[in-house]
Structures are given as structure tokens and as C-alpha cells.
Amino acid sequence: xxxxxxxxxxxxxxxxxxxxxxxxxxxxxxxxxxxxxxxxxxxxxxxxxxxxxxxxxxxxxxxxxxxxxxxxxxxxxxxxxxxxxxxxxxxxxxxxxxxxxxxxxxxxxxxxxxxxxxxxxxxxxxxxxxxxxxxxxxxxxxxxxxxxxxxxxxxxxxxxxxxxxxxxxxxxxxxxxxxxxxxx
Amino acid sequence: xxxxxxxxxxxxxxxxxxxxxxxxxxxxxxxxxxxxxxxxxxxxxxxxxxxxxxxxxxxxxxxxxxxxxxxxxxxxxxxxxxxxxxxxxxxxxxxxxxxxxxxxxxxxxxxxxxxxxxxxxxxxxxxxxxxxxxxxxxxxxxxxxxxxxxxxxxxxxxxxxxxxxxxxxxxxxxxxxxxxxxxxxxxxxxxxxxxxxxxxxxxxxxxxxxxxxxxxxxxxxxxxxxxxxxxxxxxxxxxxxxxxxxxxxxxxxxxxxxxxxxxxxxxxxxxxxxxxxxxxxxxxxxxxxxxxxxxxxxxxxxxxxxxxxxxxxxxxxxxxxxxxxxxxxxxxxxxxxxxxxxxxxxxxxxxxxxxxxxxxxxxxxxxxxxxxxxxxxxxxxxxxxxxxxxxxxxxxxxxxxxxxxxxxxxxxxxxxxxxxxxxxxxxxxxxxxxxxxxxxxxx
Numbered sequence: 001x002x003x004x005x006x007x008x009x010x011x012x013x014x015x016x017x018x019x020x021x022x023x024x025x026x027x028x029x030x031x032x033x034x035x036x037x038x039x040x041x042x043x044x045x046x047x048x049x050x051x052x053x054x055x056x057x058x059x060x061x062x063x064x065x066x067x068x069x070x071x072x073x074x075x076x077x078x079x080x081x082x083x084x085x086x087x088x089x090x091x092x093x094x095x096x097x098x099x100x101x102x103x104x105x106x107x108x109x110x111x112x113x114x115x116x117x118x119x120x121x122x123x124x125x126x127x128x129x130x131x132x133x134x135x136x137x138x139x140x141x142x143x144x145x146x147x148x149x150x151x152x153x154x155x156x157x158x159x160x161x162x163x164x165x166x167x168x169x170x171x172x173x174x175x176x177x178x179x180x181x182x183x184x
Numbered sequence: 185x186x187x188x189x190x191x192x193x194x195x196x197x198x199x200x201x202x203x204x205x206x207x208x209x210x211x212x213x214x215x216x217x218x219x220x221x222x223x224x225x226x227x228x229x230x231x232x233x234x235x236x237x238x239x240x241x242x243x244x245x246x247x248x249x250x251x252x253x254x255x256x257x258x259x260x261x262x263x264x265x266x267x268x269x270x271x272x273x274x275x276x277x278x279x280x281x282x283x284x285x286x287x288x289x290x291x292x293x294x295x296x297x298x299x300x301x302x303x304x305x306x307x308x309x310x311x312x313x314x315x316x317x318x319x320x321x322x323x324x325x326x327x328x329x330x331x332x333x334x335x336x337x338x339x340x341x342x343x344x345x346x347x348x349x350x351x352x353x354x355x356x357x358x359x360x361x362x363x364x365x366x367x368x369x370x371x372x373x374x375x376x377x378x379x380x381x382x383x384x385x386x387x388x389x390x391x392x393x394x395x396x397x398x399x400x401x402x403x404x405x406x407x408x409x410x411x412x413x414x415x416x417x418x419x420x421x422x423x424x425x426x427x428x429x430x431x432x433x434x435x436x437x438x439x440x441x442x443x444x445x446x447x448x449x450x451x452x453x454x455x456x457x458x459x460x461x462x463x464x465x466x467x468x469x470x471x472x473x474x475x476x477x478x479x480x481x482x483x484x485x486x487x488x489x490x491x492x493x494x495x496x497x498x499x500x501x502x503x504x505x506x507x508x509x510x511x512x513x514x515x516x517x518x519x520x521x522x523x524x525x526x527x528x529x530x531x532x533x534x535x536x537x538x539x540x541x542x543x544x545x546x547x548x549x550x551x552x553x554x555x556x557x558x559x560x561x562x563x564x565x566x567x568x569x570x571x572x573x574x575x576x577x578x579x580x581x582x583x584x585x586x587x588x589x590x591x592x593x594x595x596x597x598x599x600x601x602x603x604x605x606x607x608x609x610x611x612x613x614x615x616x617x618x619x620x621x622x623x624x625x626x627x
Binding site for chain 1: 331332335340343385389393394397399400403419528529564568573580581583606613
């Protein structure tokens, strides 16, 4: 252990130890550094792309998923990512901006994906979330519903679910809910 | 400050007779370089500048401990105001203080009560102060309740560390952080020597994750009163917008809590769930963990002792992490947490790269890819230009490709500016200082 400071060395208001040129500058926050690393290593499947409304703001961006198989083939779904100052201790906030008829996404855009809430761990990355979201479109899970009606239909009548999804993606009513067109 | 205790009044030496004994005599536990002397106490008392971060449960204890210990140059920073629920343990505050600034009220109390005390209050966010402010202290003690605030302060203090030409640390730029934390009957105290012992970011994984219920449980199969409150907070609030559109929930606004409480009650009765109360609602919304005065006292005492040890060398400081629990019996254990290699906050060294003044971003990136020391694959580059984050290049953002052909100077990277580079070949983003040949005069 070194002796940190002798009492002779004084620090007074305003006159601190002179600093070298680099240390007066603002520093990137740990969350910023981590998200930069995550983003730069994004390995997007060909069905996904990102959009940065402000390229200098890496904490807010969109992910566009265009599934090429499954119920949602041909659709185009946008997710808004908000990365907070406590990333990666806390997960980013992710909302679906496209209205979608899906058991695990409600009509307000809330997404029920375990790694976005209860199973988030700091070792996970933005990429993990991208794969998680992509998986939701390939394998909608009626066991943990957020849109209960859609989940019930998927469980009881797969055909009807399929046609409802298509109806919603083409733009139109499913039951009494109107969906905007989101086909590519 | 303007208190009747008066700065000029001489404090009788017997006041600190017992503290003086520790500084005037040698002992088996003193630091090897410790020299006992009659003057040591006065030096400690008048010269050492300590910053207390947070004037809440731990902060009140720390202010009391350190001012009575004789530390005259105490500063305290807190952005919060006093709430009635603080009064059971934040003993520097009274009923009439509810609504006033915590830091100002606490320092006024101490200055009026402790002879010679000159506590300076800063009623603001820690983020409002710059590096010069933090640099002016010998020791920083934290009594915070937020991980974000800890991380910010930690990375600020770590960034103050400077290095000699040979890569060794300039000791005078190291500012130890003593971090205290409590949660109910459990607490911890730790000593952080930036770059030498593990920092907050090194051990970030040790913080327990926030309790989050699965969204589908909240939405469809609630079983607990908490599920009902979370339903209203997460799903119903943004839908109903009960106050003004897009108003975020303010846990300190009784109208907000009341609305959530009433809606939660409704939902609970739909599902036959009992136990939703106003207090529980407030607790869930604000994520309150009940605070216990005695735990605060134990942890603050441990922290104050470490300040004294570091400031006087009269004993070897704690190495480096003490946990305390009196949930069942009393348990305490001190262990040596390990530094994280490549820590994002405390292991950041800056490498200097020299380029001709005309260099383009593309050329810098090629250099990082081709140089045998780096051999990066697909570096992404950011910098802070004029105090704002700027993304110079990353292959995931199409718009940044236009920057590649521009000169670094055109992009705002002046001589000695630092760029941050992320690449899959390095576990964390690295910093590089860019200097230009024959640009010594420029800055």
C-alpha cells in the first residue's frame, strides 16, 4: 500500500493539482462505451436492419425486422430501443412501433420477452435482444400471452391465427381492432 | 459558515484527546511511513478536504462522524429535498425542514452544532459538478442509493488519474472513494483506490438485479399485489395518461401515487388479490427498500474510520470490501475483491498515435487494422467533440460512411483529442490520443 498523500500536500478551493491536457475533457459514460461496443459488433441476420435517427446518439435507435418465414413472412416491424444510463446493469427499453397481431406483443407495443425483463443479465448484448425479437416472430409463444385473444386463437385454431395475422399485416380489422398495413 | 459556533473559537485540545492518541504514538498497525507527532492531528483536521456524496441516511451519519472527528473542510453534495419519511433516521432534519434541501439543511445543522465545523453544501446533482471540483478533494465518501450515481462518480474519479511518462500512476492524482451502501439490515463498505483496487465498474455484477416480473404475468395472471401495481405502472399509465400526455410517473407526487393505488386496488379486486395498500404502491413505484438506522450507523462508522486511516496513515486501510449483515445475529466479513482486467472505468489507458495533419478517418482506421500491435477487424470510432458525443464511424450506421474520406481535423478532432475505438478484438473500447506531426503549437 502506498502512502496516498502527505499532509503537507495541500489542496485548496480552485487551485488543484495542474492537470495534463486530456483530463479536463468530458468522458464517455460507461453505458455509452458498452453500447458502442455492442453496436459495432452487431451481427444482424439478413432479415434485420437498424436505423439511427441521430448517428451521434447511440442510445436511441430502431431495429427493423422483416421475417422471411413463418406466420409473419412479408411483414415489416419496427422496434424502438432506448438504452439507459444504467446499461448493461439494466436492459434497454424496447417497444414495438408497428401495430402487430401477436400473442407476445400487445397493442401498445409492449413486448413480452424474458431477456427484456426478468431474465436480463449484463453479459447479454444488443445482439441477444435482436435474436430474441426475431425468434418471437418465428415462434410466437401462446403460453405467455400479452395479447390474450391472439394467444387463444393460436392455441385453438392455427389456420384462423394465420389468416388473422395476414389480415392484420395487409391492413384491416381483426375483431374490432384495426391494424395498419405493414407488408413490405 | 455563518454559525454562532464561530470559526475563530479555539477548540480545546482535550476535545480530541482520544483521536490524538492514535496520531501521537506509534503502534503495531500503523502504516510503515507513519510518523507519530503532536502536529499530526491539526494537519488532519485543517488540511484534509473530504467530499460526502449524499446527505441521506448515510450522509447524516457521515457528516456527524467526520465533523466530530475534527475534519473541518467537509463538503456535502445532494440534489434531494427532505421528505417526511426521512425523519426517523436522517437525524439532522426536523419536521420544519420538510421540503428543504438536504445538503443545505444538514450542513447548517452541523455548522451550528459542532464547534469549528465549516461544512459547505452543494444542492445539485453530482453530474452538475466538473472534474475540477472532484479533483479538489483528498477523499470522497459515498452514501448513495443509486447504482447509476455510483457509476458516474466512479468513472469521473477514475478519469482523474494521470500517468507518468513511464506509465506509472501519478500518486497525487489518485483520489480514494469510500463507498458505503445499505439495504435494510444488510450493508457494505469498501475502499476504492482508482486503478489499484477494484472500482464500482469492476464489481458491477455483484449488485443484485432489479426485481422485474414477467410482463405476461403482470398482464394476464397476476398473483401478487405487486403484480397489480406493476400492471398499472407499466401498462395502464402510458395508456390512460391520467395527468397530462406523456407525463412520466413521479414517485414523490401524491396525486400520481394515489391514482396508481386506486387503479391497482381495482385490478386486485378483479383477480381476488388482497394486500394492495398506499404504502406498498409507493414502495413498488419508488422501489423503496426499508432503511434501518442502525445499519446506516454501522456502515457510516466503518466509512468514517477508513477516511481517518487514509488521511493520517495511522493504520492500514481496509483491503477492500466489507460486508455486514444483522438479519440473524451479526455477521461481518472483509475480503479482497479483485480488479477486473480491462475494466471499462479504471483500466483505461490512453495510447498516443501520431499522424500527419492531413490524415483522413479512413487512414486512421486502416492503420488500426494493419498495425501488428492492433490488427483490428472492423473498428468503430467515437469521440467527444465540443462536449457532445459524436459517432465518427461504425459499419452499422450507414450515415457515418461519409465521414471516412474526411480529414480528422474536419471532423473536429484537434491535436491531442482522444478518440474511442471499439472492435471485436478488444474486450472493451480503447482510447487513443491523436496527435499531429508538426502541430505542437496548435491546440
